[in-house]
Every structure is written in C-alpha cells, then in structure tokens.
Amino acid sequence: MSTEAVPPPRLPDRSEIRIETVLAALADPVRLELVRQLAATDRELACGAFDVSVSKSTLTHHLRTLREAGVIGGRPQGTARLNWLRRKDLDELFPGLLSGVLAARR
Amino acid sequence: MSTEAVPPPRLPDRSEIRIETVLAALADPVRLELVRQLAATDRELACGAFDVSVSKSTLTHHLRTLREAGVIGGRPQGTARLNWLRRKDLDELFPGLLSGVLAARR
DNA sequence: ATCGTAGTACGGTCGCTGTCGAACTTCGAT
C-alpha cells in the first residue's frame, strides 16, 4: 500500500565516511566478525549467511551500523539483502587500515 | 606512608594487545586527537602538553584507556608523566592500521 | 490468495563510558 515501503538505507558517499565512525563500527566484536567473514569471501553475503550468535534483530542492528559507517554496502535481492565489504573505498580513504585490522591474530 | 604509592599502570605486553581494544580506544574523538598529536612529534608528551578541551580528570581517563589498550606508553618523570605512541608494536601487530588511521582527512 | 522466509522496526532493559568537580598524592622549588 505504501508507495515507498521502506526508505532504503542509503549508503554514505565515500566523502562522507568518517574515521571515528569506521573505528567505532569495527570496535565491536560481533561486527568485526561480520567484517572478517565478508573479507574471507569474494561473494556478497545475505544476512542469514553470517555465522554469529546474536538474535536476528541484533544482527540487523550491527549490519546497519556497519552500513551507516560506510564499512559495508547492501542491496536488496528478492526478500534478502546482500552485503559486501567496501574494500576499495576504505583502502583509498584509509590505506592500510583494513589490512591491518584483518592481520590481527584472532 | 604507603610503601607503593600508586601502582604504576603497567603497559600491556605486545602479545596482550587486542585489536578490538585498540579500535575502541581509537574510536573516541578526543583519544584520536591525542594519538594524532603524539604522532606529529618524535618527542614524548606530558599530559599537560596535549591540546584538548576536556578536564584534567577526563584527560587522565583517556590517557589511561589508550595506555591499557597498548596504544601509548607512559613513564613518570618528576611530577609529570611522559607519553609516547607505541608505533613499532602497533605496526608489527597490525601493519598499516596506524598509518591508515592517520591518513584520514581531519 | 495463502503461506513461509528474510529482514526491519519498535519498545524496553541494562551495563558501559565520557564527563565533571573536588579531594588527594607526589614531586620539585623556594
């Protein structure tokens, strides 16, 4: 019935990505794990494809936080939402940050 | 009167530094600014030498957070405490992280 | 049309953390 069902969560433009926000997004253990799992594949992952032990609503919360921080992208695909790591943007803005984070012993 | 006035806040060993803790420490705007100021010099900085607009007690809190995270080191010098950035340790643990963070447009 | 699946929105709780002022300690200088 709504003409615009859900305002699609817009991805921040590269120029809008702030380092404090990115760091805060990466600082949470669950979100860091999500990023690791995204970094470990070259495919896009649906929300349900992540292996983390939080509720569905909490997972949504974490993915939105990552999306709004500019760390990941997301696009609807049927009933799913496909997520990917914004590697290129992050690497150009903060060269070395992502690789440094991912280099950490788990 | 105390035999051990203030238990000297011990610096975490390199092997104890955890990426989540480091990221959380860097995520705060005030602490990030402290790190930037430390990165901009090759000297050690006393607490009073930082240019941030928080109270003395809050500054102490932030410096302790950075110290406990393993981001900075600190040693007493007279009544002062001299702080330095643990560049080498961070670079070896998380190569690129620090340079990436510092590359961010302010 | 109905139903199941995927994800989001909402309301609520609880613990953590950034902030401050005031009191205290430690050290050097007078």
Added chain:
DNA sequence: ATCGAAGTTCGACAGCGACCGTACTACGAT
C-alpha cells in the same frame, strides 16, 4: 617546611548502545 604544579582517584550523573522478543513488511512460491 611550605607551597605550587602535575596527575590520579573517587563519586556521581547522563547518554549511548548492545541486546532481546514481538510485531510487522516485503517478496516469492505454491
């Protein structure tokens, strides 16, 4: 011995954020 400067500690408070369950929406399949 006094004093001042440099930091730390100690409550106290406010706001944020991680978490959950429930209700909801959107889409695809039957």
